[in-house]
Structure formats: structure tokens, C-alpha cells
Amino acid sequence: MEKISVKVCLGTTCFVMGGANLQELVDIIPRKYGDKVEVAGSPCLGMCSIQWNYSKAPYVKIDDDIIEEATVEKVLEAIDTKLGSK
Amino acid sequence: MFIDIACSQKKKYNQNAYGDYFISGRFPNMNRVVAVLSDGLGSGIKANILACMTSTMLLKFMENNSDIEKSCEIIMNSLPVCKVRGISYSTFSAIDCYENGKAKIVEEGNPDFIWIRNGEVLKPQFQTIQSKDFKNRKMKVYNINLKKFDRIIFCSDGATQVAMGTKEYPLGLERDGFIKIILNKLEQNPEISSNELSDYLVRQIQLIAPERKLKDDTSVLSLYCRDPRESLIFTGPPYHQEKDSYFAKSFMEFKGKKAISGGTTANIISRELNIPIIAEMSLNAGKLPGLSKMEGVDLVTEGILTLTKTLEYLESGKPEKDAAQTLMKFLLDSDIINFIVGAQMNKAHYDPNLPIEIEIRKNIIKQIAKVLEEKYLKKVNVQFV
Numbered sequence: 001m002e003k004i005s006v007k008v009c010l011g012t013t014c015f016v017m018g019g020a021n022l023q024e025l026v027d028i029i030p031r032k033y034g035d036k037v038e039v040a041g042s043p044c045l046g047m048c049s050i051q052w053n054y055s056k057a058p059y060v061k062i063d064d065d066i067i068e069e070a071t072v073e074k075v076l077e078a079i080d081t082k083l084g085s086k
Numbered sequence: 087m088f089i090d091i092a093c094s095q096k097k098k099y100n101q102n103a104y105g106d107y108f109i110s111g112r113f114p115n116m117n118r119v120v121a122v123l124s125d126g127l128g129s130g131i132k133a134n135i136l137a138c139m140t141s142t143m144l145l146k147f148m149e150n151n152s153d154i155e156k157s158c159e160i161i162m163n164s165l166p167v168c169k170v171r172g173i174s175y176s177t178f179s180a181i182d183c184y185e186n187g188k189a190k191i192v193e194e195g196n197p198d199f200i201w202i203r204n205g206e207v208l209k210p211q212f213q214t215i216q217s218k219d220f221k222n223r224k225m226k227v228y229n230i231n232l233k234k235f236d237r238i239i240f241c242s243d244g245a246t247q248v249a250m251g252t253k254e255y256p257l258g259l260e261r262d263g264f265i266k267i268i269l270n271k272l273e274q275n276p277e278i279s280s281n282e283l284s285d286y287l288v289r290q291i292q293l294i295a296p297e298r299k300l301k302d303d304t305s306v307l308s309l310y311c312r313d314p315r316e317s318l319i320f321t322g323p324p325y326h327q328e329k330d331s332y333f334a335k336s337f338m339e340f341k342g343k344k345a346i347s348g349g350t351t352a353n354i355i356s357r358e359l360n361i362p363i364i365a366e367m368s369l370n371a372g373k374l375p376g377l378s379k380m381e382g383v384d385l386v387t388e389g390i391l392t393l394t395k396t397l398e399y400l401e402s403g404k405p406e407k408d409a410a411q412t413l414m415k416f417l418l419d420s421d422i423i424n425f426i427v428g429a430q431m432n433k434a435h436y437d438p439n440l441p442i443e444i445e446i447r448k449n450i451i452k453q454i455a456k457v458l459e460e461k462y463l464k465k466v467n468v469q470f471v
Contacts, residue, residue, distance in 0.1 A: 008365075008367060009349075010349065010365045010367070010375040010376070010378075010388060011349035011350065011375075011388065012348075012349065012375075012388055012389055012390050012391055012432075012435060012444065013432070013434045013435060013437075013440065015374075015375045015388065015391065016391070016440055016441055016442055016444075017440065017441070019375075020373070020375075023367045023368065023376075025367070026367040026368070039367070040364055040365070040367070041364065041365030041366060041367040041375075041376070041378070042349075042365050043348075043349035043350075043352040043353060043363055043365045043378045043386065043388070044348075044349025044350045044352070044353055046350060046353065048432065048434035049350070049432045049433070049434060055434050055437050055439065057434065
């Protein structure tokens with residue numbers, strides 16, 4: 001089974017809008033999912049400059065899906081759904 | 087040739103203020119550096135005021151190429167008179183040097199400077215000028231030519247007279263003892279920076295003092311002629327997107343140390359040159375996003391927040407442990423700092439809903455450049471693209 005890739009945006013906008021707290025994921029994800037899910041930071045996913053009109057930072061990318069206004073709970077929920085459907 | 091200059095000081099035991107004063111100015115357009123070290127009469131606040139006045143005035147006079155003889159008379163006439171001793175007094179050493187090696191040194195009362203070339207101490211010629219208004223005051227004026235890797239060390243008499251009256255040093259460490267310490271260190275570490283050398287020397291002097299209590303203010307001013315260390319910081323996406331590839335390539339071809347400050351900027355370089363980049367996620371990175379890693383680049387940080395914090399640290403001199411501290415160290419380890427500042431703006435940063443104030447990149451870089459030039463005497467080039 002292919003690993004699920006989680007990328008947390010650590011760009012300026014995302015970081016101040018709550019991305020700082022998402023760094024907890026480096027700790028939580030490996031503990032919860034082992035090597036089924038891979039988590040990494042990204043210097044910037046570039047989302048805020050495209051959708052600036054309705055800024056929904058912080059963003060997290062799970063495989064090819066973007067999670068807007070991401071929180072730790074939202075990310076974990078999305079991972080669970082993904083794992084369930086696989 | 088770059089002139090690396092630094093001064094380290096220690097106070098007299100039990101005093102709250104430094105009685106020696108160091109001040110310097112760098113003029114990048116003229117490739118010129120001017121520095122003055124002054125030792126005020128007595129110690130504590132009184133000495134501090136005398137030394138501070140002397141060196142500040144002298145620096146201004148030298149900057150404007152005033153006649154040194156006349157300048158010194160003016161300074162001596164304007165210093166406040168000591169209540170106890172009835173004189174106005176402070177000694178000084180001053181150097182005015184250009185990057186082509188031409189240097190003028192003026193000394194009054196301080197120990198003679200030490201000029202080191204290839205591990206040997208040189209003995210330069212000088213001219214003596216007698217003060218008209220003040221007896222017993224003589225200036226020594228040297229016109230010398232510095233070569234690459236030459237070093238010049240100035241000190242206040244606290245350094246040469248340390249431990250005076252003890253069994254080992256009846257007359258103090260003296261010039262010869264001081265030279266020995268310097269040459270020893272240079273033999274161990276021939277490329278030591280001025281900052282490290284002057285720090286080392288004052289520490290050694292304190293170790294020699296009985297009970298490590300200095301009986302006089304002690305200063306060491308070190309000057310080192312060497313190749314400059316250059317660095318390049320790329321921050322912000324270029325205004326014309328079609329030039330991304332050009333700037334990415336010229337960034338990578340730069341010979342010195344390289345840093346990127348900004349997530350989007352890092353992504354552009356990663357995309358254009360096909361080098362992967364990974365952001366470090368860490369729970370202990372402080373209040374700033376952590377560093378990222380990219381092959382061939384010495385340092386990759388987030389942009390505006392880190393730059394704002396770096397400016398704060400440069401101004402206060404009190405960094406905390408985070409990415410801005412790393413960037414600050416990167417900047418201070420260079421002599422010539424080049425910024426390439428992309429003018430493309432990210433509108434999301436100006437959303438009033440963002441919880442903190444985010445400054446315009448151009449302004450922050452301008453302020454950083456100013457502090458680096460004025461406080462840390464760096465040469466700074468800023469290019470907006």
C-alpha cells in the first residue's frame with residue numbers, strides 16, 4: 001500500500017494563522033499511524049497567494065487534497081477517511 | 087583587501103562603567119575605516135566621559151580629514167578638568183586606513199601599537215608632534231602601508247601594566263609579554279578573526295591579574311587585513327516572473343555563502359534548478375518557523391517573520407534560540423553581505439485578519455542593512471529585483 005503523504009505549510013501566512021500548532025503532527029502522526037503516513041513540512045505550499053481573496057490559512061496537503069483552515073483534528077480526520085477508503 | 091576590526095574590553099574591578107572607549111566608522115564608498123581607542127583619566131564614570139568625548143570628537147575630526155594636531159588641541163581644551171588632579175586628560179590611539187593598505191596612525195599616551203607581519207613585529211618610523219598648549223603631551227604620527235594578512239593591535243595601558251608589582255611581573259606584563267601572548271595565539275590559529283583575537287587577549291590579561299581582579303580598565307583593539315567573506319541572501323520572489331530562472335541560476339553560481347529567506351523564494355529556486363527542499367518541523371523551534379534544507383544552500387529560513395525577528399536581534403544583540411538567531415549569525419560571519427530582494431508581494435500578508443503586523447519586505451531589508459552597516463560595520467549591497 002502506498003504511503004499517505006501529509007505536507008504542512010510553514011510559510012508566513014500559514015504559520016501565523018495557526019500552522020505553528022500543526023507542528024505537533026510530527027509527533028502525533030508517527031505514533032498513531034506508524035509508517036502508513038509520511039509527514040513533512042513545506043516551506044510554502046503557495047496556496048495563500050492563489051486564494052488570497054478568501055484566505056483560509058493554514059493549509060495542509062494530504063496527497064493531492066488541500067485542507068483549508070487546517071487543525072490537528074481536521075488533518076487526523078482526513079487521514080482516517082483516506083485510510084478507510086483504501 | 088578587507089579590514090576586519092574589533093575591540094574587546096574589560097572594566098576595572100569593582101567599577102560599573104568602562105573607563106576606556108572604543109568607536110569606529112566604516113565608509114564603504116571610500117573603502118575606508120576609522121577607529122579610535124581612548125583611555126580616560128582615572129576610572130569609572132569620570133574616565134568614561136573623558137574617553138568617550140575624546141574618541142567621539144577625534145573620530146569626527148578624522149572623518150573630515152581635519153589637521154590632526156589642531157584637532158587634538160581642540161579636544162584637550164574642551165575636556166572637563168579633573169577635580170582631584172586639576173588636569174583634563176585622556177590618552178588615545180587612532181587609525182585611519184584604506185583598503186589599499188595606506189594607513190595613518192596617531193597615538194598619544196597609549197602603549198605603542200603592535201604591527202605584526204608573518205609572525206614578526208615590525209618597527210615603523212614615526213614623527214613626534216609636541217602640543218603647543220600642553221606640556222608633556224606628545225603625539226606620535228605614523229604613515230604606514232599595510233599588506234594582506236598584516237595585523238595591528240592597540241591596547242590601553244591596563245593590558246601592558248597588568249599584574250604590576252607581583253613577583254612574576256614586577257613591572258607588569260609589559261609590551262614584550264603581551265607580544266608573546268599574541269604571537270603564540272597567532273601561531274596556533276593564524277587565521278583567527280579580530281573579534282576572537284581581541285576577546286582572547288583580554289581574557290588572558292584578566293587571567294594574569296592577581297585574583298583575576300583588573301586594577302585598570304583593559305581594552306584590546308585588533309585589526310586584521312584579509313580577504314573578505316562574502317554572502318548572498320535571496321529573499322522574496324522577483325517581480326518579473328519570467329526572470330525566476332535567471333535569478334535562481336545566478337544565486338547558485340555565487341561563490342560565497344548562500345541563504346534563502348522565504349518559503350516561496352525557496353520553492354522558486356527548488357523548482358527552477360530541480361533541487362528538492364524539505365522544511366523541518368520541530369516542536370522546539372521557538373515562535374518562528376524552523377529551518378529548511380536544500381542542497382548547495384547554507385541556510386534556508388521562512389521570510390518576513392524571521393527577517394523581522396533578525397532585525398530585532400541585531401538591534402538588541404540578544405538573540406533567542408530560533409531560526410532568526412541562525413540567520414543573525416550567518417550575517418555576522420560575513421564581511422560583505424549582498425541581498426537580492428524580490429519585489430513581488432503576497433497579498434495574503436496584508437490581510438488585516440492576520441494576528442500580527444507583517445512588514446513590507448523592502449523596509450525590513452533596508453533597516454537590516456542600516457544596522458549591519460552602522461552597528462556591525464559590514465559592507466552591504468541591496469539589489470531589488
